[in-house]
Amino acid sequence: MNNLKIQKTKYTMEVNFNKDTGILEMEGSSYPENALDFFGPIIDWIKDYISEISKPIILNIRLNYLNTSSTKCILDSFEILEQYFQSGGDVKINWFYAEDDEDIKETGEELGEDFSFPIEYIAY
Amino acid sequence: MAELELFEYYRKMCERNIVLDFQGAISQDMLVGMAELIKSKFSLEMHRTNLVKKLLSIFIEMAQNIAFYSTERARVDHIDKDVGAGIIVVTEKDKVYTITSGNMVNKKNLLFIIEHCQKINTMDKEELKQFYKEKIKLSRKKDEKGAGLGLIDVARKSGNPIQFNITPVDENNSFLVLSVKVQEDNNE
Numbered sequence: 001m002n003n004l005k006i007q008k009t010k011y012t013m014e015v016n017f018n019k020d021t022g023i024l025e026m027e028g029s030s031y032p033e034n035a036l037d038f039f040g041p042i043i044d045w046i047k048d049y050i051s052e053i054s055k056p057i058i059l060n061i062r063l064n065y066l067n068t069s070s071t072k073c074i075l076d077s078f079e080i081l082e083q084y085f086q087s088g089g090d091v092k093i094n095w096f097y098a099e100d101d102e103d104i105k106e107t108g109e110e111l112g113e114d115f116s117f118p119i120e121y122i123a124y
Numbered sequence: 125m126a127e128l129e130l131f132e133y134y135r136k137m138c139e140r141n142i143v144l145d146f147q148g149a150i151s152q153d154m155l156v157g158m159a160e161l162i163k164s165k166f167s168l169e170m171h172r173t174n175l176v177k178k179l180l181s182i183f184i185e186m187a188q189n190i191a192f193y194s195t196e197r198a199r200v201d202h203i204d205k206d207v208g209a210g211i212i213v214v215t216e217k218d219k220v221y222t223i224t225s226g227n228m229v230n231k232k233n234l235l236f237i238i239e240h241c242q243k244i245n246t247m248d249k250e251e252l253k254q255f256y257k258e259k260i261k262l263s264r265k266k267d268e269k270g271a272g273l274g275l276i277d278v279a280r281k282s283g284n285p286i287q288f289n290i291t292p293v294d295e296n297n298s299f300l301v302l303s304v305k306v307q308e309d310n311n312e
Contacts, residue, residue: 010156031159031184033152033191065177067184068273072260102174103181103281110257 001052004045012038013063017045022055027062030070039073046080056090057081062124063097063104075111085117093119144214149198149207150191159184162214178281178306179214179221185274186225186302187212194227195297224303234298238288240275241302245285252280275302282306 001019008014013028024046032038049057059081066074078093085091095108105121112119137145143165146158162183166176194208210227229237247255256276279286282304289301 010160011152031155031188065181065184067181067188068260068277069188072273075260098173100173101177103177110253114257 001045001048004041006041015042017042017049019049019053022049022053022057024057024059025062026060029065030063031065031067032070035067035069035073039070039076043073043077043080046077050080050084050089054089057084057092059091059093061093061095061108064101065104066107071107071111078111078115082115082117085115091117093117094122095119096122096124099123141216142213143216144212146213147211149200149209150187150212151200151207152191155184155187155191158187158212175221175306175308179223182223182278182281182304182306183212183214185278186223186304189274189302190225190227193229193233195230195233196228220305220307222303222305224301226299226301228293228297229300230296231298234290234300237275237300237302238290241286241288244276244279247279249280249283252276256280278304 003019004015004017006012006015008028011029011031013026013030016025016027018024026042030038046057049055061074081089081091081093093112095112097105097108105123108119108121112121144158144161146154148154159180162180163176166179167173190210190212191208194210196209197206198209199205200207208227210225212223212225215222215224244252244255256273259273259276275286284305287303289303291299291301293299
């Protein structure tokens with residue numbers, strides 16, 4: 001498998017998933033016309049990494065806006081990571097938020113609250 | 125000539141403090157343009173980024189609702205598909221921002237949306253959070269582009285009820301207007 005790189009646009013995030021380090025980064029805003037189309041390859045990559053490489057995953061998420069259908073897609077990817085974690089995989093999520101950005105902080109907290117993998121909320 | 129009577133239209137827009145008014149097909153390009161406009165316009169006027177972000181996210185959800193669900197479809201030249209058409213207006217009065225959308229909906233969707241709004245409007249902050257969490261976990265319907273969460277999110281961000289108004293247009297379609305307000309130190 002290859003690394004996954006997606007360039008940032010005004011309405012889609014920059015994605016940088018590295019298969020060698022297991023560091024997965026998402027950054028920017030997300031309100032695509034069709035969230036499933038955008039997140040499909042991201043979710044497939046995570047599944048492939050889990051089945052082919054099976055090494056630790058650190059997911060760094062640094063967003064400034066996401067619409068509801070993107071939020072749902074992030075939840076879908078958390079569910080895959082949860083399964084991996086439950087079956088013994090090493091998963092850590094860092095959710096970064098701008099210090100004064102209550103909405104993004106809250107979105108992250110709500111997304112993370114029903115999972116057992118470690119998730120840390122980090123203000124910047 | 126009707127075109128020359130723009131002054132009357134201009135005066136009405138000024139009276140109503142219209143800060144953004146768009147009628148037509150909401151393509152992704154159009155949406156991004158309007159979102160950028162709101163960001164640059166209001167980032168200067170509002171000191172608190174949270175209010176700008178709430179306004180922006182309400183605007184995007186409502187505009188995407190038009191783009192996805194309006195039964196009035198329009199072809200956009202450079203992309204090979206239809207997008208929804210409608211109207212979206214942002215007004216400001218005494219630091220209260222109102223986002224109002226209008227578009228055609230069919231009977232089936234109209235009933236669903238009205239019941240959805242009525243349900244949302246009876247809920248307090250905590251109930252809305254639970255409703256949102258319940259909906260986000262439901263698996264997505266196959267043909268649904270959005271996650272059916274938009275209006276719950278709109279209500280949560282605004283902290284106010286979603287007002288609505290319906291005008292029947294023909295046998296199958298009605299014009300649905302949805303309106304929400306957002307203001308400083310709401311939800312605090």
